[in-house]
Amino acid sequence: MATTAKDILKQVWGHDDFRVPQDKIIEAVLAGQDVLALLPTGGGKSICFQVPALMRAGVCLVISPLIALMKDQVENLKRKGIKAYAIYSGMTKREIDIVLDNCIYGDVKFLYVSPERLKADIFRERFAKMNVSLIAVDEAHCISQWGYDFRPPYLEIAEIRALQPTVNVIALTATATPQVQADIQEKLAFKSGHERFVKSFARSNLSYAVRIVEDKEEKLIEVLQQVQGTAVVYVRNRKATQDIAQLISKRGISATYYHAGLNNAQREVRQKDWMQGKVRVIVATNAFGMGIDKPDVRCVIHLDLPEHLEAYYQEAGRAGRDEKRAFAVILAYRTEGEELIERAEATYPPIDFIKKVYQSLANYYRIAVGSSLLADYDFDIHDFIATYKLDGLAVYRAIKLLQEAGFIELSEAYYKPSTLMFAVDNRKLYEFQIAQAKLDLFIKALLRLYGGELFRDFFKISEEKIAEVLSIPVSEVFKKLQYLEQSGIIYYQPRKDKPQLTFLTPRYDATSLPIDTRLIKFRKETAIEKARAMSAYVNDSTFCRTRRFMEYFGEESYNDCGACDVCIDKKKEQVENPIKDKVLNILQDQRLTFEELLACFKPADKENLASCLRNLRDVGILDVDAQKKLYIHH
Numbered sequence: 001m002a003t004t005a006k007d008i009l010k011q012v013w014g015h016d017d018f019r020v021p022q023d024k025i026i027e028a029v030l031a032g033q034d035v036l037a038l039l040p041t042g043g044g045k046s047i048c049f050q051v052p053a054l055m056r057a058g059v060c061l062v063i064s065p066l067i068a069l070m071k072d073q074v075e076n077l078k079r080k081g082i083k084a085y086a087i088y089s090g091m092t093k094r095e096i097d098i099v100l101d102n103c104i105y106g107d108v109k110f111l112y113v114s115p116e117r118l119k120a121d122i123f124r125e126r127f128a129k130m131n132v133s134l135i136a137v138d139e140a141h142c143i144s145q146w147g148y149d150f151r152p153p154y155l156e157i158a159e160i161r162a163l164q165p166t167v168n169v170i171a172l173t174a175t176a177t178p179q180v181q182a183d184i185q186e187k188l189a190f191k192s193g194h195e196r197f198v199k200s201f202a203r204s205n206l207s208y209a210v211r212i213v214e215d216k217e218e219k220l221i222e223v224l225q226q227v228q229g230t231a232v233v234y235v236r237n238r239k240a241t242q243d244i245a246q247l248i249s250k251r252g253i254s255a256t257y258y259h260a261g262l263n264n265a266q267r268e269v270r271q272k273d274w275m276q277g278k279v280r281v282i283v284a285t286n287a288f289g290m291g292i293d294k295p296d297v298r299c300v301i302h303l304d305l306p307e308h309l310e311a312y313y314q315e316a317g318r319a320g321r322d323e324k325r326a327f328a329v330i331l332a333y334r335t336e337g338e339e340l341i342e343r344a345e346a347t348y349p350p351i352d353f354i355k356k357v358y359q360s361l362a363n364y365y366r367i368a369v370g371s372s373l374l375a376d377y378d379f380d381i382h383d384f385i386a387t388y389k390l391d392g393l394a395v396y397r398a399i400k401l402l403q404e405a406g407f408i409e410l411s412e413a414y415y416k417p418s419t420l421m422f423a424v425d426n427r428k429l430y431e432f433q434i435a436q437a438k439l440d441l442f443i444k445a446l447l448r449l450y451g452g453e454l455f456r457d458f459f460k461i462s463e464e465k466i467a468e469v470l471s472i473p474v475s476e477v478f479k480k481l482q483y484l485e486q487s488g489i490i491y492y493q494p495r496k497d498k499p500q501l502t503f504l505t506p507r508y509d510a511t512s513l514p515i516d517t518r519l520i521k522f523r524k525e526t527a528i529e530k531a532r533a534m535s536a537y538v539n540d541s542t543f544c545r546t547r548r549f550m551e552y553f554g555e556e557s558y559n560d561c562g563a564c565d566v567c568i569d570k571k572k573e574q575v576e577n578p579i580k581d582k583v584l585n586i587l588q589d590q591r592l593t594f595e596e597l598l599a600c601f602k603p604a605d606k607e608n609l610a611s612c613l614r615n616l617r618d619v620g621i622l623d624v625d626a627q628k629k630l631y632i633h634h
């Protein structure tokens with residue numbers, strides 16, 4: 001009996017059924033069609049290409065710019081006994097070589113590649129020789145100049161396709177406007193008969209709200225007191241994560257903070273404490289959240305406005321994945337929407353500044369004109385800014401523009417453990433051990449810890465573990481490994497913990513940097529337009545917020561959600577009762593029992609109060625908690 005998609009889902013993932021529209025997507029992929037799938041956050045995107053790829057012979061190429069996510073997926077597949085590899089910035093040529101060989105000659109099922117690697121000849125030559133089952137393009141909006149995260153290397157995918165003309169493509173993204181959707185299909189050279197699947201952007205359990213406030217910190221505490229359970233608080237800059245976390249802790253709510261400037265160990269501990277519920281609130285920059293799937297987040301609060309609705313929709317969408325009631329709240333000052341638009345206009349750096357940043361980057365890494373194709377470097381933006389005394393936000397934007405113009409690629413911070421492989425065979429190694437007796441114990445320890453695999457493939461190692469086994473300091477282990485590398489005995493790639501900056505072209509002289517001014521102008525207009533849409537979301541309190549998202553992403557909407565602040569306000573209007581306003585006022589920031597509430601009125605109002613509460617409850621504004629206390633939804 002032939003294996004079905006459902007069998008694979010059961011065997012590999014242990015699930016009985018697909019979620020809508022996963023089954024339809026998989027059907028279309030298996031029928032050989034090109035497919036565009038829009039699945040909002042938490043919609044189970046990867047299953048859509050992993051299941052069909054497992055049903056076919058050969059290797060599935062997955063393109064994604066998110067290295068941390070890529071590594072997670074590779075680890076998950078490996079744990080399920082499926083052979084998977086990834087190629088991304090920060091790897092040596094030797095490491096890449098071995099992965100590509102394995103994809104041609106081994107039984108590899110998935111090869112994840114970050115987009116800037118597609119250009120390399122070494123990749124193209126080998127890719128043409130592979131038996132390819134499917135090409136999956138994740139974060140497909142990166143192919144479009146109308147998108148919020150345009151990455152020119154994505155445009156190479158059409159050329160990659162041409163090397164495997166019979167293989168079909170699945171493009172996946174969480175958010176794309178109608179314009180971007182059309183662009184994805186065109187730029188990926190979709191064949192006729194392609195299909196498009198959209199999971200609705202409406203989230204019925206998620207209540208969106210915007211509060212225009214004078215004092216954000218006070219309101220933040222109030223929201224956290226009202227909405228029990230796990231929460232994420234997003235702020236724009238790193239310093240604020242720490243300040244706000246302290247403020248929350250002082251008010252008796254456990255909180256921690258997270259940003260990309262922390263080292264891997266710190267990031268892991270904080271994330272884990274929050275995931276396990278040891279800490280209730282995590283205050284973070286937008287570096288937090290990718291690949292994190294905590295189902296019971298009750299509240300996502302933004303203290304600063306995201307740059308666009310795409311980002312906001314995704315960050316807010318981390319609340320309530322368990323389908324239970326959850327809240328997504330923006331706290332803003334009255335002028336903030338306007339300021340967002342102004343900032344998009346004003347901080348768009350002029351060409352000369354962009355050139356200056358390019359020049360400084362080249363100086364920072366001492367790259368000579370004409371050299372260094374596809375080299376990766378550790379990048380610490382704070383150190384870079386300090387070194388050249390430049391304005392942080394402007395540098396950030398200039399780097400983004402250099403990326404959009406295709407000169408560089410900047411990956412997010414991710415952790416790559418040290419890897420090691422023997423550069424010589426068994427016999428040569430033995431000769432070396434005899435010749436250099438003082439390293440004999442060290443090499444034996446490597447073999448004991450990591451086994452014969454070290455002769456065939458790069459293996460993750462831990463310098464701490466080796467130090468422990470041999471009872472020597474870690475610094476000694478580093479020294480010995482470096483010595484073995486210099487002696488040609490091992491290939492050793494020390495760990496990395498920083499974002500990687502990759503130069504995609506040979507270095508230009510900054511004055512002759514062929515930067516397309518029309519592109520810059522176009523990207524600036526796009527950024528301003530997106531800031532306008534974000535500002536409208538914050539300032540317009542007349543249109544249902546769920547419907548605003550649906551329309552922005554090109555989905556038709558007919559009914560108000562009934563759960564956002566706009567809808568709730570409308571419902572309040574509907575309740576006609578003389579004491580309604582007083583009731584809402586009293587319950588605005590406290591929970592009371594019926595008797596306690598009644599004490600605020602004249603005894604003669606008792607009947608009236610009961611009917612008012614009933615009405616408020618019917619329209620979903622009022623509820624009763626486990627202690628029989630009345631409270632209103634915000």
Ligand SMILES: [Zn+2]
Binds near residue numbers: 545546560565566
């Ligand atoms: Zn609504």
